[in-house]
Amino acid sequence: MEYSMINSLNSLFSLQGKVALVTGGYGHLGSAITMGLAEAGAEVYVLGRSQQKFKDAFQKEKLPNLYFQHCDIADSASIARAFQEVHTQHQRLDILVNNAFYSAGQNPEQLTDEQWAFGIDGNLNSVYRCIREVIPFMKAQQSGRIINVASMYGVVSPDFNIYEESPASLNPPHYGAAKAGVVQLTKYFACYLAQQGITVNCISPGPFPNPNVQQDEVFIEQLNRKNPMGRIGQPEELKGAFVFFASDASSYITGQNLMVDGGWTAW
Numbered sequence: 001m002e003y004s005m006i007n008s009l010n011s012l013f014s015l016q017g018k019v020a021l022v023t024g025g026y027g028h029l030g031s032a033i034t035m036g037l038a039e040a041g042a043e044v045y046v047l048g049r050s051q052q053k054f055k056d057a058f059q060k061e062k063l064p065n066l067y068f069q070h071c072d073i074a075d076s077a078s079i080a081r082a083f084q085e086v087h088t089q090h091q092r093l094d095i096l097v098n099n100a101f102y103s104a105g106q107n108p109e110q111l112t113d114e115q116w117a118f119g120i121d122g123n124l125n126s127v128y129r130c131i132r133e134v135i136p137f138m139k140a141q142q143s144g145r146i147i148n149v150a151s152m153y154g155v156v157s158p159d160f161n162i163y164e165e166s167p168a169s170l171n172p173p174h175y176g177a178a179k180a181g182v183v184q185l186t187k188y189f190a191c192y193l194a195q196q197g198i199t200v201n202c203i204s205p206g207p208f209p210n211p212n213v214q215q216d217e218v219f220i221e222q223l224n225r226k227n228p229m230g231r232i233g234q235p236e237e238l239k240g241a242f243v244f245f246a247s248d249a250s251s252y253i254t255g256q257n258l259m260v261d262g263g264w265t266a267w
């Protein structure tokens with residue numbers, strides 16, 4: 001991108017003509033991320049395992065630039081096939097958001113080896129697999145934006161006091177350990193790819209409990225009280241950060257981890 005081509009703030013943040021991939025893009029946060037990129041003008045492919053969940057999540061939107069692409073992030077061949085299929089349609093892959101995750105087990109003292117490995121696979125190894133598979137496409141076009149989704153729990157420990165009355169919401173140890181790995185992986189690939197026109201950044205959401213967890217009013221009150229802003233986040237409040245890292249507005253920023261957490265990690 002030539003600096004002289006930036007002639008207005010709108011074009012700086014515009015994703016017109018860009019092709020974006022969002023893993024888990026029909027989930028609680030993924031839906032807002034997908035909508036943000038689509039509203040900024042990108043052709044957005046939601047990568048997931050259920051076309052029905054895609055339809056359910058976006059049935060009201062009817063945006064012409066939203067598509068479903070089957071992809072299982074646990075399976076390298078499935079990731080490679082998904083990326084190739086989208087590339088065949090558009091001859092480019094501009095933006096990859098590594099948002100999907102899977103995990104199992106919760107008790108810090110009783111995770112089995114299988115649960116530990118599954119959680120690390122679903123939060124860290126899967127991100128590496130997606131980065132590895134997108135690199136050839138982005139290198140060939142000498143441009144790209146990779147945005148990883150980590151978590152405030154990749155940076156700070158859960159405060160165990162807030163789970164006393166809501167043990168079901170306790171955040172397990174392999175989740176944060178893997179997310180911390182995602183923050184480091186971001187820095188590694190940011191530097192590795194820096195001269196190929198590819199930026200790699202990370203966004204760490206804070207407390208964005210899904211509607212199910214929000215049923216537990218006592219727990220939500222604990223989250224509100226603990227947070228400097230005094231409230232939980234709404235998924236739409238992530239849109240700006242993702243469009244920023246996906247767009248020319250962040251052309252000289254790479255290797256960063258942006259906390260979107262209402263101040264949670266600031267004190």
Ligand SMILES: NC(=O)c1ccc[n+]([C@@H]2O[C@H](COP(=O)([O-])OP(=O)(O)OC[C@H]3O[C@@H](n4cnc5c(N)ncnc54)[C@H](OP(=O)(O)O)[C@@H]3O)[C@@H](O)[C@H]2O)c1
Nearest residue numbers: 024027028029030072073074099100101102151205208209
């Ligand atoms: N919500 C929060 O408060 C919060 C806070 C910090 C960080 N985060 C991070 O934000 C991201 C999104 O979380 P969320 O709260 O939106 O969770 P979510 O609603 O459960 O979304 C997770 C998504 O990942 C997909 N997925 C799971 N396994 C997959 C696989 N093997 N292949 C492809 N897709 C798969 C799920 O699809 P299926 O439904 O088909 O399984 C779902 O769409 C995660 O990385 C999470 O760690 C969330």
